[in-house]
Amino acid sequence: MNLRRFLLTCTLLIAACGKTSDKPASASKVTIGVSLLTLQNPFFKVIGDNIAAEAAKHGYEALVVSADGDVARQSNQMKDFIVKKAAAIVLSPADSKGIVPVIQEANAAGIPVFTVDIPCNEPGVKIVTQVATDNFGGGKMAAHAMIEALKGQGGKIGVLDMKQVESCILRVKGFKEVLAAHNATASQKIEIVSELDCGGANDKGYKATEDMLQAQPDLVGIFAINDPGALGARGALEKAGKADKVMIIGFDGQPEGKQAIKDGKIYADPIQFPDKMGIEVVRAFMRHSKGEDLPAQMLIPTSLYRKADGAADPALK
Template identity: 30%
Template sequence: MRKLTVISATILGLSTLFASQATFAKTNEIAVIVKSENSNFWQNVKKGALTAEKELGGKYTISFQGPPAETDVDKQVDMVTNAINRDVAGIVLAASDPNALIQPVKKAWEHRIPVVIIDSGINSDGKYYQSYLATDNYAAGKLAAEKLLAKLGDKKGKIGVMSYTPGSDSAIKRGGGFIDTVKKVQGLELLATKYSDSKMETALNQTTDVLESNPDIVAIFGANEPTAVGMGRAVKAKGYAGKIVAVGFDGNKALQDFVRDGTLDGIVVQSSFQMGKKGVNTISRILNKEKVEKFIDTGVVYVTKDNIDSEEAQGVLY
């Protein structure tokens, strides 16, 4: 009976850890920390966060940070640590590395600072953060493959996969969904995945090499914004536009232009704006002692030349 009492008390303590969060927060700052500031995708997250700040009537002040590059994991760890040291009210975090960010998020939990993860998660078995807002990346990768395969029809040959940060939770799941789907089709050969470290120029050079080394390539996939932009530029420069099926991911102006001119057959677009807006609003709900969902799917839209001007597509493009 004593053991059951101890267990019950522990569960109660964990469930109420954030119930009095507003009492513990020493500031009204909500820190939004993303993988990199140098991307339209993450700047769109910022727009969403600032929209939430305005709609909340100034109750919280939003700070926005990200390292110069998505591979600067140590810098992101420092940013989270510094936010904890500032006694922020809450943290909205897009984790650059699923393992390196576990301890900083745990530290926030120990300091009773709620954390909402967006876009890319951490390998903590659901512990230490209160909610995860993201695209279902495996499903999104699968969708990209299905659209690519439908456009490809019965054509057989090699398919290139241009990914971004090795080890990133979103990259693993997105690439996994794409690769697993393509593997089910006979007569198609998946080339070794290339990683650009989310650098457009690297993706451009890698794609150029892939195209030059594989004249029998029939399709190619670019798995995030800078990678897809670099891929699109290479496809266009090497004269492959319209000759191979090319599908990108995310939806900045450059990618929209590639869809309009036929360089890309389509793009899978996440709602990065909603990640920022809902991320901040979820922190606010936690601080208001409201129950929040553990996972919130922010969804995707597949954008082609046929639907790019539709209300649905324009709602996620940036």
Template identity: 30%
Template sequence: MKLKTTAALFTAAWLMALPAVAQDQADLITPIENKLTFVFIPKVIHPWYDVVQAGAEYAVNEMAKRGVEIEMIWDQPPQADVADQNRRIETNIGRQPDGIAVACLDRVTNVQLMNEAVKAGVHVINFNSFCDDAFPFVGPKSSVQDGYDLGEYLAEELGGEGTIAILSGSLTASDHVERIEGFKDALSQHPEMEIVFEQPDNDILDQAITLTENMLQAHPDIDGIFGSNASNPIGAARAVQNAGKAGEIVIVGMDDLPEAVDFVCSGVISALKAQRQWDMGYWTILYLVAMNENHTYPMAHDTGTRFLTQEDCVDK
């Protein structure tokens, strides 16, 4: 025991006697010499993701000016189908790209494959719909607040009473589920408000229209409608307008697709909570580059949301 202690002290004294060597932190960065390939795997083919792609393309062009060449591939299922999305994730892992960006449609199975990608040496980032804290995420980490805010807005518009319908989007998508959770929490503060209809539209516009038409037949005196994704506020607004009930039913929902904004400005939709999906695409590219360069990067970048009402329209 005494000999070990003496040896340890001798080693420590010897190390202290060595001259200090400054380390240039720039040496920690890995220069990008070859073209990078990044694959985006959204939940579904949808105009909402076109805006994400536009932000990503802007970042790709910025990187090109730095001399970093990026090939960006979008591989999304035509419908919100968990098995289809997972097949695409698995296939792209086998291609060994420099990065994969996933919008989670089903947390449990998506995360399993994302972990497999990391084990295979592929950089993985999560955007839009939160998956797991193990992966860097770009987007609103929790969508509960958006649903709550829209529920409170609807309650205020209706004076705290009335019958409500919910178009619930995809039942496995975390952001859709969390918005409904927040919306119901807000309505629970108003006992005179009752949810009489709730159905998934699977993020398909035509389904949202049909569901709303059926709902209006079953509940002709409905007072309010909540749409949990980018498609269903538009579907609800089309059906309500076609039924001649525009302005009679308060519609609130998510996102700022052009048609949805037009419905806000014409008074068919009362309010939207709009995400900043352009930012999601932009920062996802930048962080994937950072991962390949061995830079630091945040594990969570909340891109936020904002309210849109008729007051925001230039020509009301």
């Protein structure tokens, strides 16, 4: 090799070594394992799609799978991510307590774990950060919407909940806190007389509402922890001929929920921003991978969506 060629080779090597990138050395082979509560719910599909898109921008491949609400299935999915030596694991727990052992396995393997939408606040696990809606604040917003919808009147209301999911627990907790404060001074009190599990699904919300109406035929309101549950409640109320007598407050802001609000079938929703969640959890991983300390929670506020918002929404019919 002559001297000129040698010097040119050294220059190219130095230039190559000087380049920096936030992409992994073998980007196409490095994955972020993502196990979401259920991809049957459009809300989680939006989260998964945005995680995949944002991860691709940074040279990672997101392997997005559905737990279908089954903690055993989710545990097996996480074990698979651990075996594959995923760069990170993102999950929305199907059961915040039941998922603890496999999170601990990921911790022991040195794989950073993030939660999205549904937190895991159980002791004994290491979560880098929890990217989620401010569910407690959203629950408080839902209660204010219920008070507004009833126009100063009291009465009996029901709650369609999902007690195994932490985010839903927080929504109901916030809802109850505001109602308690309202009832402390209001002459017309709003009384929660029934709490039933809607499974976060339309069919279960329908059945739970039927059961609720049989036991409490004089309900004036229902708070459902998500849009599928609220839409199921609406169906049951229509069948019972009580659709115009019971105010429904949902949660989420899925397209179907927003359309129902515009059509006057649901009074209002504290809406979430699943696209932001998906993007922010990947950005949180990138910040963590560069050694940055992150807060324990990264909460995204809700916004109350009423009929007037639906009327002005160009995405709706």
